[in-house]
Amino acid sequence: MSDTIKQVVMPKWGLSMKEGKITKWLVSEGATVSVGDELTEVETEKIASAVEATDAGVVRRILGEVDTIYPVKTLLAIIADASVPDSEIDAFLAAYVPPAVEEDEEVVDVYSTVTLPVGEIRYAKYGSGDKTLIFIHGFGGDCDNWLFNTSGLADQFTIYALDLPGHGRSVKGFSDASLSGMADVILSFMDALSIDAANLIGHSMGGAISMKTAIKAPKRVKSVTVFGSAGLGADINIDYINGFIGSDSRREIKPFLEELFFDAGLVSRQMIDDILKYKRLDHVPESLRELADTVFKGGKQSENLVDAFKATGIPMTAIHGADDKIIPASHSEAAKSFAKVEILAGTGHMAQMEKSKEANALIAAQAK
Amino acid sequence: MARNLSMKDAINEALDLEMRRDPTVIVMGEDIAGGAGAQGEEDAWGGVLGVTKGLIGKYGANRVMDTPLSESAYIGAAVGAAACGLRPVAELMFLDFMGVCFDQIFNQAAKFKYMFGGKAQTPVVIRGMVGGGFRAAAQHSQMLTPLFTHIPGLKVVCPSNAYDAKGLLIQSIRDNDPVIFCEHKNLYASMADVPAESYTIPFGEAAIPREGKHVTIVAYGLMVHRALEAAETLAKEKIDVEVIDLRTLSPIDLDTIIESVEKTGHLVAVDEANPRCSIAADVIASVTEHAFKALKSAPKAITAPHTPVPFTPVLEDLYIPSAGQIADAVRKQLK
Numbered sequence: 001m002s003d004t005i006k007q008v009v010m011p012k013w014g015l016s017m018k019e020g021k022i023t024k025w026l027v028s029e030g031a032t033v034s035v036g037d038e039l040t041e042v043e044t045e046k047i048a049s050a051v052e053a054t055d056a057g058v059v060r061r062i063l064g065e066v067d068t069i070y071p072v073k074t075l076l077a078i079i080a081d082a083s084v085p086d087s088e089i090d091a092f093l094a095a096y097v098p099p100a101v102e103e104d105e106e107v108v109d110v111y112s113t114v115t116l117p118v119g120e121i122r123y124a125k126y127g128s129g130d131k132t133l134i135f136i137h138g139f140g141g142d143c144d145n146w147l148f149n150t151s152g153l154a155d156q157f158t159i160y161a162l163d164l165p166g167h168g169r170s171v172k173g174f175s176d177a178s179l180s181g182m183a184d185v186i187l188s189f190m191d192a193l194s195i196d197a198a199n200l201i202g203h204s205m206g207g208a209i210s211m212k213t214a215i216k217a218p219k220r221v222k223s224v225t226v227f228g229s230a231g232l233g234a235d236i237n238i239d240y241i242n243g244f245i246g247s248d249s250r251r252e253i254k255p256f257l258e259e260l261f262f263d264a265g266l267v268s269r270q271m272i273d274d275i276l277k278y279k280r281l282d283h284v285p286e287s288l289r290e291l292a293d294t295v296f297k298g299g300k301q302s303e304n305l306v307d308a309f310k311a312t313g314i315p316m317t318a319i320h321g322a323d324d325k326i327i328p329a330s331h332s333e334a335a336k337s338f339a340k341v342e343i344l345a346g347t348g349h350m351a352q353m354e355k356s357k358e359a360n361a362l363i364a365a366q367a368k
Numbered sequence: 369m370a371r372n373l374s375m376k377d378a379i380n381e382a383l384d385l386e387m388r389r390d391p392t393v394i395v396m397g398e399d400i401a402g403g404a405g406a407q408g409e410e411d412a413w414g415g416v417l418g419v420t421k422g423l424i425g426k427y428g429a430n431r432v433m434d435t436p437l438s439e440s441a442y443i444g445a446a447v448g449a450a451a452c453g454l455r456p457v458a459e460l461m462f463l464d465f466m467g468v469c470f471d472q473i474f475n476q477a478a479k480f481k482y483m484f485g486g487k488a489q490t491p492v493v494i495r496g497m498v499g500g501g502f503r504a505a506a507q508h509s510q511m512l513t514p515l516f517t518h519i520p521g522l523k524v525v526c527p528s529n530a531y532d533a534k535g536l537l538i539q540s541i542r543d544n545d546p547v548i549f550c551e552h553k554n555l556y557a558s559m560a561d562v563p564a565e566s567y568t569i570p571f572g573e574a575a576i577p578r579e580g581k582h583v584t585i586v587a588y589g590l591m592v593h594r595a596l597e598a599a600e601t602l603a604k605e606k607i608d609v610e611v612i613d614l615r616t617l618s619p620i621d622l623d624t625i626i627e628s629v630e631k632t633g634h635l636v637a638v639d640e641a642n643p644r645c646s647i648a649a650d651v652i653a654s655v656t657e658h659a660f661k662a663l664k665s666a667p668k669a670i671t672a673p674h675t676p677v678p679f680t681p682v683l684e685d686l687y688i689p690s691a692g693q694i695a696d697a698v699r700k701q702l703k
Contacts (some may be wrong), residue, residue, distance in 0.1 A: 067608055169563070247575060251623075269579055280535065282566040 005092050006055035008039060008077035010070045013049065013148055020044045021069045022076070031059045032082075036357070039077065040064065045270045047353065049148070051076070051196030058082045060089050073099045111169075116188045119171025119278065123162035123189070127154035131222075131367055132195055135161035136186065137294070138204030138228075140244050140288060142278065145203060148356035149363065156364060160198075162189060164206070166287035174285055175216050177294040179205075179231070179303055183212040199367040203227045203352055204327065205295060211305045211316075217314040225317045225366045226332075227359065228324050228349045230295070231305040233331035238299035240326055245288045250276065259325045262348035271355060310338045317366040319359060321347030340366070371564065376556040378530035379419050379495075382537035383457060385566045387427050390455065393541055396418060396433040396442055397459030410434070416461055417497075417556060443469035445496065447477040447546070450492035455541055460496035462508045463550060466515070477546040478521030482655055494592035495549035498526070499590055500688050502553050505593045506676035509684075511589070511640040514647055516548040517617045523571060524618040528549040528592035530560035532615055542568065552589045572619035576628075580610035583634040583698045586625055586651050588614040590688075591638040597691035602698055609698060617647055625651060626659045633664035634701040638689055643671040665701045670694055 010020050020042040027039050038050035040061070057079040064076035075096065078089055110124045124143050131154065135146040143161035150159050163170040166177075167184060174181060186209060190198065197220045202210035207229025214221035230236065240259050247253035250272050257272060258264035278284060295302055309316070314341035320332035326349040332341050342362060344355050354357045373381070387393045403414020405425015413432055414421030419525050424432040435442035439460060446458035460466065466473065473494065482490040500509040516524045523545055527533040533551070540547040577592060578599050585594040592613045597608040610628050614620060629635050635655055637648035648669035655667060670689045 067606075069603070172565070269576060273575075277531075277563075277567070280567045280569065281563060282568075346587060 004080055005089060006057060007075050008053070008079060010042065010064070010072045010074045010076055011051055012072040013044060013047075017044050017072060019069050019071045022064045022066050023048065024066060025062060025331075026050065026361065027059050029059055029062050033057065033059060033079065040084070043268065045268075047268060047271065048266055049356075050319040052357065053079065055079050060084070061093070084334060088148065114189065114192045116185060116192055118165050118175050118185050118188070119173065120184070121162055121165070121171065121189060122169040124150065126150050126159040126161075127157050129155075129157040132155075132158045132160070132198040133363070133367055134190070134195070134198045134200050134201040135159065136200060136206035136209050137161075137164065137167065138202075138206045138230075139241065139291065140171075140275070141169070141203065141206070145350075146201075146352065148359055149201070149352055152356060152360040157367065160189075160193070160195070163175055164209075166284070166291055172281065172283035174290065176365065177291045179208050179305075180216070181214040182209045183216050186210075186213045187217055187220065193356060196220065197222050199223045199225070201225045201227075201363055202229060204349065205230045207231060208295075208301075208303070208305060211309045212303075214312050214314045215305065215308045218314060221312075221314055223315045223317075224309075224368050225319070225363050227319045227352045228321060228327050229318060229332065230301055230327060231303060231309075232318070232335055233304065233328070234300045235328055235331070236296050236301050237326045238296060239293050241296055241297075245285055246298060248276070248279065260349045262321060262323045262346050264356060266347065266350075267355070306335065306338075315366065316340070317362055317363055319344065319351050321349060321351040323347060324349045324351075350356060371562060372559045373530050373562040374556060375530040375533045375551070375558050375560070376419055378534040378560070378562050379537055379551065380421060381562070382534045382541070383420065383423060384426065386455075386538055386541045387423065387431060389566065390541075392453065393455045393457065394431045394433065394449070395423060395457045395459065396435050396446055397533045398435055398461055399430065400459050401407055401432050401434040411417065415459065415530070417553070419556075420459065421552075434552060439465050439469045440472060442485055444472040444476075446474050446492050446494070447490060450477070450490045450546070451480060451488060455491045455493075457468055457493040457495060457541060460494055462504075463496040463498050463512055463548070464507055464510050465496075466512065473522070473546070473548075473609065474519050474631070481545065482521060489544045490546050491541075491544045493537070493547045495537070495551060497553040498550040499552040499554060500672075500677045500684055501590070503679070503681060504553075504681040511642075511677055513550055513588075513617055514641050514645050514650070516550075517647060517650070518645070522618060523547045523616065524550065525571070525616050526552070526589045526594070527615060528555065528587075528589055528613050530554075530562050532569060532575070532613075534562055535567050536571075536615065536656035538566055539568040539571060540679050543571070543642050550589065554590055555593075558593075559661065569615070571616045573615065574621035574624040575613040575615055575622070576610065577613055578609065578611040580608035580632070582608045582632055583626040583636060583701055584610050584612060584625070584632045584696070585636045585638060585694065586612045586614065586648075587638040588617065588647065589640060594689060594691045595638055595694055598694035598698065601691065601695050605699075607698060607702065614647070618648075620654075622654055622658070625655060626662075629659050630662040633662055634698075635663065635667040636694060636697045636701065637667065637669050638694055639671045640688060641671060642674050643669060644674060646671050668701060670697055674701065
């Protein structure tokens with residue numbers, strides 16, 4: 001392969017992704033791009049996102065067509081320096097052999113279950129680095145909320161992402177629906193998998209659970225990285241919480257899910273269908289109600305963890321979308337006295353998805 | 369946890385979970401006992417294709433009732449039991465046999481709630497096989513969904529995959545009205561990711577297994593797969609097709625159909641039933657009535673012809689709408 005000719009290929013975001021659809025090119029042939037520039041928008045079954053340039057140069061050829069679905073690793077564009085002659089690119093393309101489809105090679109089942117005192121808990125495990133990360137999703141979420149992060153960080157860390165009780169494919173019920181009860185689940189999960197200490201990464205309510213776990217067992221938590229976290233103030237968009245619990249159709253739930261993102265276009269039909277599938281499991285609406293009535297009692301967050309967490313001295317990074325409509329970014333800003341705080345512009349409540357590259361860099365920096 | 373499950377096993381699991389949850393749920397039908405967990409006379413087939421296999425071993429002969437070969441007797445008994453507080457799931461084996469128990473279903477079950485001022489409930493599910501392609505000849509291969517859909521007071525369900533089959537059957541059992549649950553025999557082996565837990569899918573909500581913007585194809589049951597196959601072919605020609613899976617025919621999700629046609633302007637309705645008074649005809653009539661201005665071409669129905677289902681394999685294969693026919697119809701609409 002030529003060193004001067006760089007390929008842009010259909011990315012693989014997360015384990016289940018097999019193909020993606022190009023919805024829009026954000027550059028045209030002849031454009032000069034730098035590393036990190038957004039090249040094209042790709043839509044998968046799970047989410048839409050942009051493909052970024054990993055090499056700098058001139059976009060010499062655009063091969064992927066709009067509204068067309070391509071398998072992962074398909075060549076979509078060529079980037080090369082302006083000095084590379086067209087003939088060399090033509091020769092490269094003429095000799096180009098598409099990569100063989102790796103049939104089922106990567107379809108290792110990353111999901112497992114473990115039985116804890118609360119019941120059966122599903123989790124995903126990736127990577128095998130020295131340091132361990134445990135990802136804890138928010139209210140109504142599941143371990144797949146972290147797909148862009150787990151896939152981006154698996155080469156550096158040993159990663160666990162679990163479904164909390166009442167969520168995803170884990171047991172639908174709680175022994176204790178408070179933050180303290182959830183922290184106990186995290187600690188029993190660590191016990192069951194012989195994880196002595198870990199870096200916790202939490203989103204929203206999962207952020208508060210991370211902090212609470214650190215407060216309860218400071219020796220077992222090396223650092224905490226939170227996104228749009230609860231536990232840092234009193235406000236919570238309770239209309240969202242109630243709407244999420246109460247909606248049972250695509251039309252009802254869509255406007256609520258759109259509040260999660262800065263770009264409402266990221267809410268795909270597949271995402272809505274997946275959430276409805278979860279919400280239609282027996283006992284899910286009741287479980288979510290019980291959790292909301294405990295953690296967000298009376299429409300306010302029940303616990304402010306700032307002082308207790310500060311006392312642990314455990315390092316923390318708090319990341320917040322400036323346009324978060326669920327928990328205001330001001331909560332994270334107020335944590336500046338004890339945490340590294342990053343407020344991301346043009347970002348909503350799902351900062352770890354919407355700004356996965358920045359998110360992964362911040363997670364890695366905190367955990368290293 | 370989700371497993372890859374066949375539609376047949378997903379239906380069995382739905383029955384199993386509901387029988388475990390609710391002691392008033394019973395199943396009855398011809399040869400439905402057996403298959404596993406029973407002995408002697410009770411060890412029949414577990415359903416002619418094994419859908420109810422093993423239930424008798426778990427719930428006993430009082431709740432898994434092998435009936436005499438008289439559809440009029442046991443469907444009548446199921447309707448009566450429903451009116452008296454049980455939740456029977458009666459298997460009619462082939463729904464083609466509906467003819468001999470029309471009165472029990474159309475004139476009794478479907479009318480109780482209406483004629484007793486809303487005070488009577490008839491939570492009965494009548495499930496059985498529909499559709500062709502099984503080399504089972506004209507009396508065991510029909511798609512009679514339009515007949516059932518025509519009757520007010522009946523709910524009509526026809527899933528296209530294992531996930532939907534489980535959720536819709538649980539919903540059917542919990543529903544307080546009579547439900548005709550149509551299982552396409554050629555989909556029994558089709559696999560899907562199915563959660564082990566109980567879950568429901570509400571009636572009157574179509575699924576959109578493929579989003580697209582050029583043409584809307586409305587289908588249900590086996591035809592959803594033919595439509596998706598056509599969509600794959602058309603995608604290579606840069607034709608972007610949206611496929612709607614109705615899932616329930618009564619109630620029907622007209623909103624989703626109209627929303628889609630307002631986007632695409634073109635409608636192809638696919639139905640394995642015969643053309644006259646078909647679900648396809650009904651969909652086209654409704655769209656024409658409610659969204660005429662959105663249409664850029666005449667809607668097209670793709671159905672079986674107006675003849676009984678042939679027995680000869682060559683003719684039977686030609687009889688059932690194919691992906692090729694559907695793709696051709698789509699191409700014509702865009703011309």
